[in-house]
Amino acid sequence: MKILITGGAGFIGSAVVRRAVADGHEVVNLDALTYSANLENVEGVAGHPGYAFEQADICDQARVREIFARHRPDAVMHLAAESHNDRAIEGPLDFVRTNVVGTAVLLEAAREHWNGLPEPEKADFRFHHVSTDEVFGALGDEGDFTEETPYDPNSPYSASKAGADHLVRAWGRTYGLPVVITNCANNYGPFQFPEKLIPTVITRALEGKTIPVYGDGRQVRDWLHVDDHADALLLVLSKGRLGETYCIGGDSSKRNIEVIRMLCEHLDRLAPANTHHAEKITFVTDRPGHDFRYSIDDSKLRAELGWQAKMPLEAGLEDTVRWYVENRGWVERIRERGFHSERLGLVKAS
Numbered sequence: 001m002k003i004l005i006t007g008g009a010g011f012i013g014s015a016v017v018r019r020a021v022a023d024g025h026e027v028v029n030l031d032a033l034t035y036s037a038n039l040e041n042v043e044g045v046a047g048h049p050g051y052a053f054e055q056a057d058i059c060d061q062a063r064v065r066e067i068f069a070r071h072r073p074d075a076v077m078h079l080a081a082e083s084h085n086d087r088a089i090e091g092p093l094d095f096v097r098t099n100v101v102g103t104a105v106l107l108e109a110a111r112e113h114w115n116g117l118p119e120p121e122k123a124d125f126r127f128h129h130v131s132t133d134e135v136f137g138a139l140g141d142e143g144d145f146t147e148e149t150p151y152d153p154n155s156p157y158s159a160s161k162a163g164a165d166h167l168v169r170a171w172g173r174t175y176g177l178p179v180v181i182t183n184c185a186n187n188y189g190p191f192q193f194p195e196k197l198i199p200t201v202i203t204r205a206l207e208g209k210t211i212p213v214y215g216d217g218r219q220v221r222d223w224l225h226v227d228d229h230a231d232a233l234l235l236v237l238s239k240g241r242l243g244e245t246y247c248i249g250g251d252s253s254k255r256n257i258e259v260i261r262m263l264c265e266h267l268d269r270l271a272p273a274n275t276h277h278a279e280k281i282t283f284v285t286d287r288p289g290h291d292f293r294y295s296i297d298d299s300k301l302r303a304e305l306g307w308q309a310k311m312p313l314e315a316g317l318e319d320t321v322r323w324y325v326e327n328r329g330w331v332e333r334i335r336e337r338g339f340h341s342e343r344l345g346l347v348k349a350s
Contacts, residue, residue: 002026003237004073006058006106007080009033011192012130012226014041016077017051019230026050028071030064031080032057035337036193040330058102061109068113075126075237076110078103081164083132083157084195089288092156099160100167103129107171114177127179128237129168133222133247134158135183138291145183146297147245155289172243180240182233184248185296188316189226190323194331197256198317201263202324203331205277211264215286217257220293224250225311232307239305246305249296252313257281262314266321 003020007013008029020027027045031037033055045051052071056063058080080102082088082095107127114125136145137152151166153159165181172179188196194203201211232248240246254262264277301307311319324331 009037088157103164135162144297185222
């Protein structure tokens with residue numbers, strides 16, 4: 001297929017781009033190159049004859065339509081999004097613009113393109129919207145999210161993603177656009193922008209800074225390695241049932257503090273300091289609307305498409321720590337572009 005991938009210079013998007021090219025697909029990478037995007041993430045495929053890059057804002061209707069008309073994709077994988085909860089608290093309208101308005105613009109461009117396709121290309125077209133488990137809100141001590149869980153978002157970010165999900169379903173039901181949606185667990189792995197939990201812990205530890213932990217660190221997340229996620233996304237794109245939603249989990253639920261201590265153990269081995277890295281853990285004021293627990297039941301995906309996560313959390317965390325230790329230049333170049341973990345004022349500086 002020729003796949004138009006939005007947000008393909010971001011963390012998850014670049015993993016999908018790399019995997020899609022490796023699998024023999026043609027890829028058009030559409031990315032606005034905002035602060036968290038990085039073309040270094042796709043350097044390994046940039047020279048491939050089946051790869052093309054388009055710098056564009058998904059809210060720019062004319063530009064998006066022109067990209068569809070020129071490249072004529074067989075499918076869309078929509079990953080472009082503002083995704084960091086702390087930034088959403090500080091600037092929610094940016095999230096509404098990109099995640100809601102941008103999705104609507106992309107859906108309309110895809111619908112126009114799809115309506116103009118001849119058969120059998122029209123029958124084979126797919127629009128895959130990549131979402132998050134955060135749209136379901138928070139769980140108590142028991143239970144799991146499933147495809148039937150009611151939406152109950154608690155933050156501007158999760159509300160904007162819920163809005164995008166609803167738009168995708170509406171375009172499918174109203175216009176017949178062939179859509180599929182996935183809702184995933186927390187991703188981790190190489191190339192993740194250093195503002196999310198795991199790369200924040202690693203990069204601050206490597207710099208000898210304190211390791212901030214929101215609240216008491218007892219929040220529970222299901223962790224999914226980004227390469228497993230990329231595999232699942234491409235599988236759903238090609239074989240998922242149209243109009244359906246699939247939850248993608250990592251089968252690796254842990255409290256945040258447990259994950260942080262695991263990271264510190266790997267850092268002690270791979271980047272030893274004068275003291276154990278865990279001694280740098282500092283508990284800070286919790287952020288507003290911080291959901292307590294996420295957990296995904298992905299039995300539908302397993303039963304229908306035969307997928308399951310391959311990367312155990314312990315091995316995946318070790319692999320991730322090693323990547324950041326060996327690629328400090330990647331992080332430093334991000335620093336040179338002006339990013340600092342203390343920028344938002346929501347993480348205490350050391």
